Amino acid sequence: MTTTPYADLSADDLASELTRLREEYDALRAKGLDLNLTRGKPAPEQLDLSNGLLDLPSTHVDPDGTDVRNYGGLQGLPALREIFADLLGVDADRVVCGGNSSLTMMYQTLTWLILKGGPDSPRPWSAEPTVKFITPVPGYDRHYTMLEELGIEMLPVPMHEDGPDVAAVRELVADDPAVKGMWLVPTYANPTGSVCSTEVAAELMAMPTAAPDFRILWDNAYAVHHLTAEETKSADALGLAAASGHPHRPVMFASTSKITFAGAGVAALAASPENVAWWLERLSFAAIGPDKVNQLRHLEFFGDAEGVRAHMRQHRDLIAPKFAAVEDALTARLAGRGVATWSRPTGGYFVNLDVVDGTASRVVAFAGDAGIALTPAGSAFPHGDDPHDRNIRLAPTFPSLADVETAMAGVALCVALAAVEQLTK
Structure with missing residues (x-):
């Protein structure tokens, strides 16, 4: 018809x-x-799929012998970091496991960059006349409201099926040092479902930028949220960045918010060793350790990365x-x-x-x-x-x-x- x-x-x-x-x-x-x-x-x-969490953990000691009821372990339980590392395709020593919200980790990252600058920043971002961020559109509304709250100017670029418009991004970052970063949901993007190809990711990590401390906030919120039997693998952001000579450029985020309990999951960050050290130093002034009881609960529930899959x-x-x-x-x-x-x-x-x-x-x-x-x-x-x-x-x-x-x-x-x-x- x-x-x-x-x-x-x-x-x-x-x-x-x-x-x-x-x-x-x-x-x-x-x-x-x-x-x-x-x-x-x-x-x-x-949510019912994760009700087994309600009866866990079965012990208060993690596989390394750490008493999870007490202070410490700012980077998160090593065995749980191994699971996130497997899922995200990174080394476990580059992973930080935190509380239940990756959005909180993103907000902390931006706030600390504004207040202190990153390990490769000539000065805090707050000392710059203007701070601008590239925002692929259509995109995630909470990324935008976070930037708006922090007074960061937004520069929209089109989001294509294989990722953001690289030519548009290159033009924006080439000569303007105020352009300090960009958001990207690389796999099954919100809302388009686009997947950033390895080729596009490689260009984003390698491109020259006027800002020496340019960041790509790589929000891999849907890395394992497949709708078909073909399970798309995310581009290796950290590896591509290191190979291009810009190891500090990507900061990766993920969480179990849409895997276990949305309000009681575990969030994670992954980045270069220098970025991780910088992040943990900032965090040390605000926390003595994460909720390791909840981290152990998730570790027992999944066992390993294949358990998550x-x-x-x-x-x-x-x-x-x-x-x-x-x-x-x-x-x-x-x-x-x-x-x-x-x-x-x-x-x-x-x-x-x-x-x-x-x-x-x-x-x-x-x-x-x-x-x-x-x-x-x-x-x-x-x-x-x-x-x-x-x-x-x-x-x-x-x-x-x-x-x-x-x-x-x-x-x-x-x-x-x-x-x-x-x-x-």
């Missing part, structure tokens, strides 16, 4: 389609739905059908209509939906009035400002499969309605 693009319909046919879509939308509103696709949270069934395959079994439901709903309503494109991620937590320019806010409003909460249009851009008003982030993991199916049928209807409205103005 061939579907005619809406833009190719006659004026009369468009008017008829608008009437039909409005009637369908009114029926949707009458259902009184209360559904939410706003945040990428694990579903209760995913096996656990994540159970997650995949739960959420992959929800992503399939998103694809089915968008395809059924919008394929061939010329009014939307969307990502088909092989991992991560989101689907990126682009609609007709100027209609994303309208789609979100339509959906909200029908009882389907979506992330605000533009949230994947700095300051919430999508200059084209076309981008919507979809988060299908938390609702039940039936609710995802219902919600996405409604979202697809709202996209079509907003598009046809635009065409008939």
Whole structure:
């Protein structure tokens, strides 16, 4: 069956389609739905996979004989660092295991760079007239709000399927020493699902920068969050950086927040030995040690990195059908209509939906009035400002499969309605 693009319909046919879509939308509103696709949270069934943590640890001594109930061990339990090292493809002595939030570790890193500068900084970033950061878009809203809070200017560049636009990044960093860093979610990026290729990663690590202490905050939040049997491996950021003569450039972050309990996981940082030493020195003024009881709990629960991978395959079994439901709903309503494109991620937590320019806010409003909460249009851009008003982030993991199916049928209807409205103005 061939579907005619809406833009190719006659004026009369468009008017008829608008009437039909409005009637369908009114029926949707009458259902009184209360559904939410706003945040990428694990579903209760995913959290249940980790309920064994509630009975752990079985001892208060780690494999090295450390009493985890007491102070000390600022870098985290060595055996748990080995697990993160395996998953991230780095050496264990370059890993720091902390509390439950990698966002906190990111914020600490930025704050300390501002207050003190890094091991290769000529002075603290606060001594610079201006500090700027490159932000691939669409991207992660919490990265943007962190920069905004710290007064760091944001420089958007396009995010492609193989990573950020390298040419745009090169141009920004070449001559302006105020450009101090960039964010990057390298594997199954939020929200596009893009994977930064080894070639792009190598260019980012090797490129000349006017700032001698340029940082790439490598937020590998979804490194093991696969949606298919093909488990994509992240580029070796630390190895590529060291080989290019810029070993301090990447600072890598990860956590178990979407692996075990979102509010009681373990976060990790990985970087060059000098960056790790710098980070631990800063941390030593604020802490005497992490929650080693929780770290030991996770160590016992997983055993090793393969235990994490096996656990994540159970997650995949739960959420992959929800992503399939998103694809089915968008395809059924919008394929061939010329009014939307969307990502088909092989991992991560989101689907990126682009609609007709100027209609994303309208789609979100339509959906909200029908009882389907979506992330605000533009949230994947700095300051919430999508200059084209076309981008919507979809988060299908938390609702039940039936609710995802219902919600996405409604979202697809709202996209079509907003598009046809635009065409008939």
